[in-house]
Amino acid sequence: MIVFENVTKAYRTNVGLDNVSVKIDKGDFVFLVGPSGAGKSTFIKLILKEIDADSGSIKVNGTEITDLPNRKIPKLRRSMGIVFQDFRLLPKMTVYENVAFAMEIIHMSSRAIRRQVPQVLSLVGISNKANKYPDELSAGEQQRVAIARAIVNNPTVLIADEPTGNLDPDTAWEIMRLLEQINLRGTTIVMVTHAKDIVDKMGKRVIVIEKGKVVRDDVGAYLTGEDAPKHKHTGMYMGGVFGSHV
Numbered sequence: 001m002i003v004f005e006n007v008t009k010a011y012r013t014n015v016g017l018d019n020v021s022v023k024i025d026k027g028d029f030v031f032l033v034g035p036s037g038a039g040k041s042t043f044i045k046l047i048l049k050e051i052d053a054d055s056g057s058i059k060v061n062g063t064e065i066t067d068l069p070n071r072k073i074p075k076l077r078r079s080m081g082i083v084f085q086d087f088r089l090l091p092k093m094t095v096y097e098n099v100a101f102a103m104e105i106i107h108m109s110s111r112a113i114r115r116q117v118p119q120v121l122s123l124v125g126i127s128n129k130a131n132k133y134p135d136e137l138s139a140g141e142q143q144r145v146a147i148a149r150a151i152v153n154n155p156t157v158l159i160a161d162e163p164t165g166n167l168d169p170d171t172a173w174e175i176m177r178l179l180e181q182i183n184l185r186g187t188t189i190v191m192v193t194h195a196k197d198i199v200d201k202m203g204k205r206v207i208v209i210e211k212g213k214v215v216r217d218d219v220g221a222y223l224t225g226e227d228a229p230k231h232k233h234t235g236m237y238m239g240g241v242f243g244s245h246v
């Protein structure tokens with residue numbers, strides 16, 4: 001699904017990623033964590049092909065994307081949905097229109113739009129707000145709309161970049177439950193977060209990046225090395241640095 005092999009990306013004076021190998025399978029739920037400047041955004045930008053790697057191989061859904069021609073980038077990006085900390089809804093469009101717009105720009109038929117938008121609004125629990133504008137919604141409701149927009153075209157991967165960063169703890173948990181529900185339907189989820197409590201309680205796979213390197217990849221709690229991992233992840237990275245922890 002997403003396979004990094006020996007991927008390096010340097011910026012002029014900074015390390016972005018340094019020889020990273022990681023495998024994320026279809027249906028995985030992965031937290032990507034690490035201190036500020038560690039390389040998390042670099043990882044996400046490489047998957048979306050917003051930036052190019054200096055060396056190494058990146059495969060998404062079986063396709064090598066490091067040498068993907070520009071004309072094929074839109075198709076790659078269509079296979080992924082993305083949600084952000086600050087929702088990024090279009091303020092002059094209603095909830096329904098925000099989600100429908102994601103289908104219109106890829107030229108889906110109005111019949112498909114009429115069918116899928118209500119379905120996805122129902123899935124994220126926001127049907128009753130379909131005709132409201134973003135500024136009439138709570139933060140948690142806005143994030144639900146953003147998630148609806150991200151999944152309406154059935155992406156194989158949902159990238160969530162600090163999706164709970166602007167939410168109070170209870171609302172953050174509601175969003176986590178929603179992401180878990182979407183994951184159970186088969187969508188791979190890659191979530192960048194600094195929320196230690198969420199990572200600890202979810203008990204999902206955690207990839208820790210520090211100074212451009214993957215320093216840990218296992219199922220368990222956030223960062224703390226003494227919290228022994230419950231399971232060993234079988235991804236290719238296990239033969240690497242993390243092998244010494246198990």
Ligand SMILES: Nc1ncnc2c1ncn2[C@@H]1O[C@H](COP(=O)(O)OP(=O)(O)OP(=O)(O)O)[C@@H](O)[C@H]1O
Binds near residue numbers: 016
């Ligand atoms: N366009 C750029 N030009 C130069 N250096 C960059 C650029 N983008 C990122 N970097 C540097 O690369 C390193 C990794 O940055 P990245 O944005 O991937 O970190 P991050 O883990 O996402 O951080 P945060 O949690 O703060 O978002 C940092 O040292 C950063 O300063």
